[in-house]
Amino acid sequence: MTELCGVxxxxxxxxxxxxxxxxxxxxxxxxxLLERFPFHAFVSKTITLAPREGNPPPRLWETPAGLINSxxxxxxxxxxxxxxxxxxxxxxxxxxIVSVMGFSREELATLVxxxxxxxxxxxxxxxxxxxxxxxxxxxxxxxxxxALAVERVRPRCDQPLIVKxxxxxxxxxxxxxxxxxxxxxxxxxxxxxxxxxxxxRTSQPWLGGTTGGVSGPAVRAIALEQVRAVAxxxxxxxxxxxxxxxxxxxxxxxxxxxxxxxxxxESFRDPSAGLRxxxxxxxxxxx
Ligand SMILES: Cc1cc2nc3c(=O)[nH]c(=O)nc-3n(C[C@H](O)[C@H](O)[C@H](O)COP(=O)(O)O)c2cc1C
Numbered sequence: 001m002t003e004l005c006g007v008x009x010x011x012x013x014x015x016x017x018x019x020x021x022x023x024x025x026x027x028x029x030x031x032x033l034l035e036r037f038p039f040h041a042f043v044s045k046t047i048t049l050a051p052r053e054g055n056p057p058p059r060l061w062e063t064p065a066g067l068i069n070s071x072x073x074x075x076x077x078x079x080x081x082x083x084x085x086x087x088x089x090x091x092x093x094x095x096x097i098v099s100v101m102g103f104s105r106e107e108l109a110t111l112v113x114x115x116x117x118x119x120x121x122x123x124x125x126x127x128x129x130x131x132x133x134x135x136x137x138x139x140x141x142x143x144x145x146x147a148l149a150v151e152r153v154r155p156r157c158d159q160p161l162i163v164k165x166x167x168x169x170x171x172x173x174x175x176x177x178x179x180x181x182x183x184x185x186x187x188x189x190x191x192x193x194x195x196x197x198x199x200x201r202t203s204q205p206w207l208g209g210t211t212g213g214v215s216g217p218a219v220r221a222i223a224l225e226q227v228r229a230v231a232x233x234x235x236x237x238x239x240x241x242x243x244x245x246x247x248x249x250x251x252x253x254x255x256x257x258x259x260x261x262x263x264x265x266e267s268f269r270d271p272s273a274g275l276r277x278x279x280x281x282x283x284x285x286x287x
Contacts, residue, residue, distance in 0.1 A: 066216020
């Protein structure tokens with residue numbers, strides 16, 4: 001058993017937000033998905049207040065060791081999520097973590113209050129990797145901005161709050177400390193690193209969104225270092241992710257100070273990666 005902010009989990013393996021569509025998987029695999037669910041808690045794709053179409057295609061580029069995505073957070077918006085997705089997600093056999101992103105502190109506060117009204121939601125994750133339209137600053141790249149956002153939303157719900165840190169910050173440990181002091185109950189990291197790819201035929205940006213987020217094995221070493229630095233800087237639990245593809249990778253993140261780990265890009269290659277990683281974690285650590 002693993003405990004995350006007072007919530008009991010059957011183990012430490014979560015999914016990275018936006019990398020496993022449990023609703024589509026249930027449609028494809030039926031109740032077999034529920035019997036062998038790959039994660040010990042499920043993190044929803046990030047939702048925003050208003051519905052979003054996401055970025056124009058193409059949205060993915062495969063690198064030698066991972067992906068660059070410019071999905072752009074397509075989602076049904078808060079009301080669409082509460083009405084249509086939440087009833088399906090609560091049928092999953094594990095605690096539910098809902099990921100929210102606001103383009104202002106007011107939007108974030110509304111999201112946290114409305115999602116927090118639902119007892120089926122065990123924890124709320126704040127995705128702060130977006131620019132605040134009021135200041136132009138990426139909330140999670142700056143300790144003071146992060147603290148203001150967390151202070152504003154902390155009183156709006158009873159659930160524990162996880163702040164998802166961006167690696168595109170000068171000092172992620174300073175941001176983590178600011179989040180902790182402002183009332184965050186846990187931090188998760190890393191989100192994707194900013195990157196781009198050129199279309200080899202035109203030398204123009206390949207991705208419809210011009211730039212995108214790099215994930216997968218390419219970012220693992222960076223993520224491991226940031227998880228170690230953040231875990232040493234805060235007393236709250238850390239959810240570590242970034243390129244985890246095996247039980248040995250997950251064990252490294254736990255040894256670096258993470259309480260839980262999350263699997264992202266690897267689930268695109270192998271949808272049952274969460275199960276495999278859990279089994280490998282429980283077995284002898286390969287040398
Ligand atoms: C296609 C794709 C979509 C993602 N969508 C989200 C999202 O909606 N919210 C979020 O916080 N992170 C999102 N992420 C970031 C992942 O949750 C994770 O932080 C990151 O990919 C690093 O882990 P990985 O290397 O195991 O994929 C996304 C990543 C990918 C590849």
